[in-house]
Amino acid sequence: MNDLKKRAESLLKDGPVKYESSPRRVRVLQNSAYIFDTTSAILVWEHPYYPQYYLPEKALQYAKEALLDGGDGYLISQIYLPGDNTEKHPNAIHFQHGLLAGYIRLDFRNFHWFEEDDQIFVHPTDPYKRxxxxxxxxxxxxxxxxxxxxxxxxxxxxxxxxxxxxxxxxxxxxxxxxxxxxxxxxxxxxxxxxxxxxxxxxxxxxxxxxxxxxxxxxxxxxxxxxxxxxxxxxxxxxxxxxxxxxxxxxx
Known part of the structure; x- marks a missing residue:
């Protein structure tokens, strides 16, 4: 929880290093369902080393949310599928104002991610590195x-x-x-x-x-x-x- 709160507060205060739209179809699999399927994700560099995907809040489907915490301009929640009775733990940041308003930042480790039809691991690759x-x-x-x-x-x-x-x-x-x-x-x-x-x-x-x-x-x-x-x-x-x-x- 504290790591997500610090990340949200830092981004709201200082902004990301950079961000840009991605042309790739991004899907997020949780257990048995794709809770995101979008071509409107953005790549956000929270630091200079590599980006993370931020997903439009309106693209969330099938899943439910449990609000766990929040602060000025952000909410921290657990996104889960109906019927998932696991202990609630934070896995998402919702940004409510600033450059990232309307986007959700998921904890990458808790989901299966796909770019087009290829699974990706650890974090998205940087399009400016080779x-x-x-x-x-x-x-x-x-x-x-x-x-x-x-x-x-x-x-x-x-x-x-x-x-x-x-x-x-x-x-x-x-x-x-x-x-x-x-x-x-x-x-x-x-x-x-x-x-x-x-x-x-x-x-x-x-x-x-x-x-x-x-x-x-x-x-x-x-x-x-x-x-x-x-x-x-x-x-x-x-x-x-x-x-x-x-x-x-x-x-």
Whole structure:
């Protein structure tokens, strides 16, 4: 509840970073029914990193609402299907004035979302960002604390807007005596679900330093079952040259 209230109050006070209409058909599935089916959604950047879908209030169908809280210019509610007897919890913000008046912001995690006929995950992708993957035969190695963790004659170079280049190496390039499984998983709307490994050197554990995708979305199929290190936290030697560690929010 508090997170939704803070988000609503911040947006009403400062406004979004930007917003624009989307030409895509957006559907929201809850249990057994599509509670939204609209071509009038807007993309709202609440922060610079990625957008969220805001849906016209008049497009809500089949579902009911339970008002849970509110404030000046917004209401917080639970949207649910008739017959749903689950405990009430907040999952929607209704904006009553300002730029976003007449729109509902749903908690993305509580619903199944579709753009046209493809399901999307985590959050909508940013139409101003892209990912390119290029295979490179430039030799590459990864080191940490004087230990060579991986060496390969080639890698898949993944270029993602606003992020450092990521180098995906084959599994056979890794020295597995330093690598231990991690229970961590994350989801990316551009690539898929990532699994992680820790690195352990002389008893020191570097948590979740490596990730890989068992399966990927079609746009990045080249990096399926490839290994990637956080280049912010290791030394990367590409084509014989040690690269500077990039700075990012993952550093």
């Amino acid at each position: 990912i390119d993957v290029r295979r490179s035969a430039r030799p590459i190695s990864v080191e940490l604390d004087g230990v060579v963790l991986a060496e390969s004659a080639f890698a898949e170079h993944l270029y993602e807007t606003m992020l450092p280049v990521r180098y995906y190496l084959p599994w056979t390039s890794v020295d597995w005596q330093y690598v231990k499984p991690s229970d961590t998983t994350t989801q990316c709307p551009y690539k898929g679900t990532a699994n992680y490994f820790d690195v352990v050197i002389n008893g020191k554990v570097y948590k979740d330093l490596i990730w890989w995708y068992r399966t990927t979305l079609p746009e990045v199929v080249q990096v399926t079952n490839m290994i990637c290190f956080y280049s912010e936290k290791v030394d990367t030697i590409l084509d014989g040259k040690k690269l500077d560690r990039p700075k990012s929010k993952f550093g």
